[in-house]
Amino acid sequence: MAKKDRSNVEDSKPLDDFDSILYEIGNLGRWQLIAFFFAASGSFAQAFHNIVMPFLGATPEHWCRVPELELLPEHMQKNFSIPLEENNGDVTYSQCTMFVARDYSQLAALYRNGSLETVPASFFSNVEQAKCQHGWLYDASFRSSTLVTEWDLVCGKQALAASAQSVYMLGMIAGCYGFGTLADMKGRKWTVLLSSLIFALSATAASFSPNLITFFILRLIIGAASAGTCNAAYIYGIESVGPLYRNRVGVGASLAYSTGHVLVALCAWVFRDWRYLEFSISIWLFAMLIWYFIIPESPRWLYAQGRMDECEHALRRVAKRNRKAYPDHIDLKQHLKSYRVTTTDGKSREANITDLVRTPNMRKISFIMWMQWFTVALVYYGLALNSANLGTNPYMSFVIMALVGYPANYPCTALILKHLGRRLSLSLTALIGGASCLFIALPWPTHLNWVIVTLATIGMFGANGMFTVNMLYTGELYPTVVRNIGFGTGFTWARFAGLLAPYVVLLGKYSRELPLIISVVLAIAAAIMALFLPEP
Known part of the structure; x- marks a missing residue:
């Protein structure tokens, strides 16, 4: 009987801590499943635009266009007008030069008459070369159209094609x-609505870009909006579970x-x-807007903002979805936990980025972790952006390297x-x-x-694993007071590596x-430096 009385006393104690309240109404139930899919949808949407450039901006085999020879078969056009050159140890047709001062009109007439065997020797004696004078022709066996083929981003303009990913x-x-700032000020739900709308509009509009400058501007907006959508949705998912x-x-x-x-x-x-590819990976993004009508604002964010009436309303929706009774003894009270840094003169202040390098130990941790973030992003994006160029089937190579993300995570x-x-x-990965x-x-x-594809797949396995360890390790090494700042700077170094x-x-075009x-x-240096980190 006494035991029963103690239980009743405990049950009647007001619950005012958010995690305790979440435990009462379910911290891993049906509602959390919805929040999980919300968080996953943000990452799913971002993946398409993060990694599409191997196809969107692919550079196919190309050679100088000679208008007079366009009726001839492709191999004949090359034989008569394009010089051979050595490229990375292989002898191939030049992609940027052609023979000039040759009588291509006479050659075309001989072809129409079926008498190419009578081409005079003098035709071949002129070996003077120059840059392409009438544009380029492209091999369409891989892609019928890319950014490169539409705007001729070859022969001195390759950096413009690479810039599409860097701008993103x-x-x-x-x-x-x-x-991120907007999500903290206005809420997770509202931020996902705004960023998803911008994401969908800019990405879909990019498929109609009339010129390269417009595409770059839209690509910049796509990158910003995709980060807003993915990050805010992910934070919502994290905040919705225990x-x-x-x-x-x-x-x-x-x-x-x-x-x-x-x-x-x-x-x-x-x-x-x-254009069709960009449209296909963009138009469905408007479906992300449906989430606004399915989920309430993050209860944890409302709690932190002191909006207790709205928080209680959201928590009641969570309890109802989890098929839990909303406890009568919940008493929402905001715990104002202001994590502050104490300076040497005894004063306290809000944490800032300088606290990541203020003490010798924090400097060591920060420099090493920044190196890890930079390295993993450079290796990952380097392999991913080059995946379509590995192996004989670019689509299969890309898929194989993508699939390794499942067991790696x-x-x-x-x-x-x-x-x-x-x-x-961290060192091993x-x-x-x-x-x-x-x-x-x-x-x-x-x-x-096939050996190269296998090795690249192993490399992607290591990069995926390193990223997973990095995420966990960063959260454990930085104290609460600077944890968010630590994550922010780590992601910044990773994005900077992705830009490069x-x-x-x-x-690789040159070597x-x-x-x-x-x-x-970079990977060897990161592996060695990881050994100097403390084990949490």
Whole structure:
């Protein structure tokens, strides 16, 4: 009887702590499943535009256009008008020069008369070369149209094609801070509505771009809006579950991203024209707006803002969805926990970015973690952006490298973390990524392309695993007072690496091994530096 009385006393105690309230109404129920899909949908949507450039901006084989020879078969056009040159050890037709001062009109007339065998020797004696004078012709066997073929981004303009991805990453950096601030001020739900609308409008409009400048401007906006949508939705998912289940939201969002990564190849295979591809991965984004009518504002955010009536209304919706009775003894009271930094003179202030480097220990942790974030992003985007150029089937190569995200996020990385801990896991995954790039750089014969694809897939496994460990390790190494700032600076370094990655890949046009060597050096350095981190 006494035991029963104690239970009643405990049950009557007012609940005013948010996590305790969430526990009472369900911290992993049907409502959390909805929040999980909301968070996953943001990552899923972002994946399409993060990684579509290998198809959207692909550079096919190209050669100088000679109008007089357009009736001739492709191989004949090249034989008569395009010089041979050595490229990375292979002898190929030049992509940017042609023979000039040859009588191509006479050659075309001989072809029409069926007497090409009578081409005079004097025709071949003129070997004077010049840059393409009438534009280019492109091999359409891979893509019928890309940014490169539409606006002739070749022969000195390759950097413009690479800039499409860099502009997107620049937008993501701006979006992380701009929409992140908005989400803290106006709420998660409202931010996702606004960013999703901008995301859908700008991405769909990009498929109708009349010129490259317009496409770049829209690509910048797409990057900012995608960051706002993904980050705010992810935070909503994290805030909707109990502390013990937040890692599941993170893993789920990563798996949703991998699914989007895979589906990019399917869309690219169906839609070979870049405009149709961009439209296909954009128009459905308007469906994200439906979430506004399904979910309430984040109860945790409302609680932190002191909007208790709205918070209680949202919590009652959560309880109803979880089929839980809303407890009568809930007494919402805001706990004003202002995490502040105490300075040497005894005063306290809000934390800022300087606190990441204020003490020797924090400086060491910050510099090493920034190196990890930069490295994993450069290796990941370097391999992903180059995936369509590996192997004989670009679509299959892309899919294989995307599929590795599933086991890399779960369960392989989870097992590595369980048995090796954080520090060795981070070092090992960095070494896996670096070692694969090292072996890819070896001079493999053409018939062994499958080996290159396999090595690249292993590299993507390492990069995915390193990213997962990085996320967990960053949250554990930084104290609560600077944890959000630590994550923000880490993501900034990752986006900066993503901005540079297209130009690093572009170096492969001049030396196949150079981009890979850069990745190897960074990965080895990151692996060694990880060993100097403390084990939480």
